[in-house]
Amino acid sequence: MKFTQLLIPTLKEVPNDATLASHIYLLRGGFIQGVGSGLYNFLPLGKIVLDNVRNIVKEELDAVGAQEVSLGFVTPASFWIDSGRFEKYGKELLRFKDRKDNEFVLGPTHEEMMVNLVKQTVKSYKQLPLNLYQINLKFRDEIRPRFGLMRGREFLMKDGYSFHVNEDDMKREFALMEETYKRIFTRLGLEFRVVDADSGAIGGSGSKEFMVLANSGEDTIVVCKDCEYGANIEAATRKPMIIESEAPEADFAKFHTPNIKSIDELSDFFKVDPFYIMKTVAMRALYDEGRSEIVLFVLRGSDTLQETKACNAVNANELIEVSEEELSKAGLYPGYMGPIEVPNNIRVVADDALQNAVQMICGANAENYHFVGASSDKISVTYHDLIAVQEGDKCICCGGELTYTKGIEVGHIFQLGIRYSEPLKAEFLNEHGKTQPFVMGTYGIGVSRLLAAIIEQHHDDKGCKWTKESSPFDIEIIVSNAKDEFQSQFADKIYYSLKTQGIKVLLDDRKERFGFKMKDYELIGIPFAIVVGQKLENGMVELVYRDGRPSVEIALKDIENVVRELI
């Protein structure tokens, strides 16, 4: 394409609402245009990149037997009522009515639609397995859209769903999707990590996230320095801690501890490691239909509570903080709460690390008193993994040191099982002629988010640095002085020549000064450029690398070979 024929409105100044590199450069480079909170138009360049990413996703999925479909963006509310998500999904679900007062939903994800599609068309085990996907718009009325394409309300997502006769076959497909996703992100030139994840609102058992490593990422992930282990902080586990300092020894007793409330104060007062103190965190758990209760989460004083894990442990929709008034109304004393002699049958959940714990100190649920010599046989609770893994903890796989890093979630795959097929009565006849629900998996990729992720990982202070397969063009030709007939004609000649060879070329034929065009080239971020300039008279052009390598001069006769080499 010729620059003069393309709409590429590059911006010299930073739009004031953009803070993140990807947001700034995508706007400045003329890839996208903001139209409202979390809503963007894709301009010609942005659309080309989006299609590149989309095509890679499609190619890889088709290659392993998945089939593309396209589901309606507007979905009847009845589907959502049937699955129970009409209420549960909350305000993110954009609902509206048509002229006849029928209720509809803009699809935020398409489990219901896809299950319905398959339910109507697949009746026999002979038609399985089946993996269907689409690459389509989604709309989620996010509480707080931000960071440009990173978290829009309307976004492009690839969502895939697989249907199987049993768990084993679903797990086989799940593993296949993991491998396929790795190929997709590798082709896009991304440095990423596959991590264990929490399943969240979608539900299901095993789930894995694909994280693009970038400091601006919104997720904290735990990785092992010595092995492949990686997990979202929400799902990360560790090797049980071993403490060197001795456990205190005391018979079970109530101990006067006036004004000694925090773990630190207790640790000082009793001269024991926080490891031997029980920390009790009170949270209010919210359930469906407005029900809620106070729950006490108990863990070792050396640990901190991971809220997502805690939320899952009690099957709540959400955990919120409890005010001091609510606590005292419930008969609880901040600083003196504990799992023993709990008032009013308040629910208590303890961390796995407290199973069989002895010689612990914990709040006595009485003001100014703690118990000493407490052991887990004194308490009747359920045990769950509740702790947030800390940097420096030991890897559960190999014992290596765990550290934190930041990631952008670009893919998430789930083993759903019969979570949707059963309530929606999506069933088939198995080989024994018996009715059984489909065993499902579901697989998502944030396609438009990938554009942001690529730039987050590949940019400098001048602009974008698109990776080979994502770049809108393979190479750019810059005419140094477009009014110089000799330069223009020559640039034109190699432009057409490369183009006929199937190379995607952008010719900057604008009548602007050299510096102006170089700045735009760097901002847009195509991997290579050929500068046709003054040296042309000596039979030379210049090859510029966007990745920072020094440019080199090449002879005219070598241009095509060099270019073919590069791409």
Next chain:
RNA sequence: CGGAGUGUAGCGCAGUCUGGUAGCGCACCUGGUUUGGGACCAGGGGGUCGAAGGUUCGAGUCCUUUCACUCCGACCA
């Protein structure tokens, strides 16, 4: 939803405190000079000052209401 902030030309901003002819830079149009790192000169076009109401002889500026957007916290591809 809680906290903070911003709405003035396509973009970035000043003007608002202290009411008195709506400005600057970039971009855009015309002509000319320039042409290897976002050129220069001259001329020009473009605004219901987010919206509604009020105070006033007079409101971008003061008052009330409202809308939108952005940033910091709980959700997610």
